[in-house]
Amino acid sequence: MQSGISVSDELHEAFRNFVSDESIFCLPVTIKSESLSPLSPVPFASPNAFYPSLSQLSSVLEPKTPLYLLIRRPEGGSSSLVALTYIPSNAGVRAKTLFAATRATLARELGTEKFASTIFATDEDEVIGEEAWKERDAEKKGTAGGFRREDLMGEKERELEAVRRAEEEARSGTPSRDIGIGGTFNRANPFGGASVKMNVDDEVKQALEGLQQGGLVQLAIDVPTEAIKVAAAESGVDANSVQSHIPSSSPRYTLYHYPDSDVVIFIYTCPSGSSIKERMLYASSRMYAITMAGDQGLKISKKIEASSPDEITGERLHEEVHPPQDNGPSRGFARPRRPAPGTCEPKHRRYHSSLSSVGVAVSFSTTVYIRPSHSHKSAELPKARSIRCR
Structure with a gap:
């Protein structure tokens, strides 16, 4: 299954320049005219300064606009590339789904082997915050083989997962933060879900x-x-x-x-x-x-x-x-079945009425039960004693 979006010639050229020029910190990528296209590259704040350069990314991030960020991360005497997908939680449903479903295509057509890891972010702090990067590093070190579940998923699995969650969002209007499927919904809609104008x-x-x-x-x-x-x-x-x-x-x-x-x-x-x-x-x-x-x-x-x-x-x-109707007789509050001999039964309303008619006041609690007589006549009062059921 494909989203129909592919890498443009301009992006191929910009990516080659990005890989060869180590002074470039980040190459932003967007979807434009049914293709993946590059935006202006972001240089390092100072040579190989990863954390000080993060704040520069705020200039390309917008609160409701998804974006791909190809980031160079210096490590020791070399550097690695990270493919970060930024999909803000209040972006439109359609844009979220398209970016989520296309990110595997971006990595595949540029060369999956060129990226050390992939990251999904829904908040600006997850992109420019130093602590967020350190937390991801710690999480990665604590997983088997240095990969998260998302890194181990195949391309088709990622695409299907992205679509499945977007469909669920459109159906129920329930945000899902882990892949960025959130947003603003018309809660007044009687059928639930998000509404996108066409x-x-x-x-x-x-x-x-x-x-x-x-x-x-x-x-x-x-x-x-x-x-x-x-x-x-x-x-x-x-x-x-x-x-x-x-x-x-x-x-x-x-x-x-x-x-x-x-x-x-x-x-x-x-x-x-x-x-x-x-x-x-x-x-x-x-x-x-x-x-x-x-x-x-x-x-x-x-x-x-x-x-x-x-x-x-x-x-x-x-x-x-014409939904099936229950045509059985209306039972209202159905009388409980008579228990088997030797078991206890809650008092019935008729016992209370019979006792009241002869001026006898009886108070029952939820733990007081009457053992009914099975052979008394209508004019006779049943013998009763208070017991506690275990």
């Missing part, structure tokens, strides 16, 4: 406004332009045939107005073979799609997520609209 064609709004019972509108995201478009608009679609209208090779948003009801179901499908960028765009934009549908007068009361159209059966749709 460009929308006028055709989309018209199709949603015209959705009638038995109708289906399918939306797709055009990846190059990051715009939502109409992929299909059908009428008279039977619930059992909805899955046949959903592709199995790429993600889709499908809105289905269930026949003979006022229920509109939002169906989000994302096949496992989808590209990283597709998954990122659809995961971070689905709440906007739901909000946009609401703006066109559609009240979405049901939402389904699936990895394959085969999961969207007529039976499942029916259960969403």
